[in-house]
Amino acid sequence: MSEALAAAGVHVRAPGKLNLFFEVGRVQDDGYHDVASAYQAVSLFEDVWATPSDEFTVAVSGTVDVSGVPADDRNLAVRAARLLAQRIGYDGGVHLDIVKHVPVAGGMGGGSADAAAALVACDALWGAELGGAELHKLAARLGADVPFALMGGTAVGTGRGDQLSPALAKGRFDWVVLPSGGGLSTPEVYAHLDQLRNGPDIVATPSVPEVDPAVLHALRAGDPVALAAHIRNDLQVAALSMRPELRRALELGEQSGALAGLVSGSGPTLAFLTADPESALELQVTLSAAGFEALHVHGPVAGARIAA
Missing domain, CATH: 3.30.70.890 (GHMP kinase, C-terminal domain)
Structure with a gap:
């Protein structure tokens, strides 16, 4: 990315999701459940702006109640940015401005969309150019819904929900x-x-x-x-x-x-x-x-x- 674009920051938009079908298996020894899900990304979006900074900071606002969203290192988008920086050996930081439109803790994957947006934004801001496959691997480390927020469209998720296969969906x-x-x-x-x-x-x-x-x-x-x-x-x-x-x-x-x-x-x-x-x-x-x-x-x- 050019210095001019980097100075202006990167704006990424990521969608919320619906689970059209969600089957939950028995609880496993590690406390997690295997699932089978049909996901669909829908037109309710999270907006994330990434701008250069020496530290990792975040500001959260939105059209939904964001009082319960952490504005520190507990924020999943900040964790995503730190994970990417570690992956590429980047020793700087980033400031993330998150504007939320997906209900918080509402089952539509808003926090996961923030994390996916942060991965894409920081990848562009820092000129990493990791590509979709590498970003997907990082996304899977952040949570089951983050890889789908990267992919979008319609998909089948198995395992913890992060093993994705695109599913054809005709029309709207x-x-x-x-x-x-x-x-x-x-x-x-x-x-x-x-x-x-x-x-x-x-x-x-x-x-x-x-x-x-x-x-x-x-x-x-x-x-x-x-x-x-x-x-x-x-x-x-x-x-x-x-x-x-x-x-x-x-x-x-x-x-x-x-x-x-x-x-x-x-x-x-x-x-x-x-x-x-x-x-x-x-x-x-x-x-x-x-x-x-x-x-x-x-x-x-x-x-x-x-x-x-």
């Missing part, structure tokens, strides 16, 4: 998402799912989870009606148990024109699949009139990219 899928005040801790949701699975009413999934082939067929066909019949999230039962008030919103959306609704990731954000942009707008208006914050998004969109 329209969603209405409902952020919810107060996030849910992903580890706590998994732990609660394990507790529920030890009870009499829920049967644990196979030890090797997999994405329902019908989901992939619907994506390839660009058919939201077929997709709606098969979307699923194993974490939903735990999220709704922890936040039972979400059931009212889920039922209202499904009764107001959505093809299907589900908890996004570990929640508490809800996502409703609609037939087309017009149906999404109608649902957005209905849910807004009922007092909910409702956002119309679509997918698939590209992963972390340098913005103009």
Whole structure:
């Protein structure tokens, strides 16, 4: 990168995601779970500006509540920048300005998008030119959702969710998402799912989870009606148990024109699949009139990219 561009900084935009399908295997000896997920990147973005600095610093703002986002070395984007600097032997720092639009701790991967954006921005700022494969390796060290925020589009994730295979998705899928005040801790949701699975009413999934082939067929066909019949999230039962008030919103959306609704990731954000942009707008208006914050998004969109 030229000195002039470096001085001006690098702006990268990275998308949030929805888990269209999420099957969770049994807890492993290390406390983690193998999963099988169908991810879709959607048009709710995080913006990250990277500018030269002697230290690693970060400032966080946004259109969502960012009070719970750390503005120090605990921030995942700062960790990403430090990891990249270590990888290339860079002895300087960077200042990151993060503007968040993805709900915080809402199950849409906003923090992971920040980390992916920081990797792309610092790679450009420092002239590293590592390439997609190397950035993906670094992303996988930061968290299961970070590699997908780099990739974007639609993909199947296995293992911890970071072993990605692109999935063909024809056309456009329209969603209405409902952020919810107060996030849910992903580890706590998994732990609660394990507790529920030890009870009499829920049967644990196979030890090797997999994405329902019908989901992939619907994506390839660009058919939201077929997709709606098969979307699923194993974490939903735990999220709704922890936040039972979400059931009212889920039922209202499904009764107001959505093809299907589900908890996004570990929640508490809800996502409703609609037939087309017009149906999404109608649902957005209905849910807004009922007092909910409702956002119309679509997918698939590209992963972390340098913005103009």
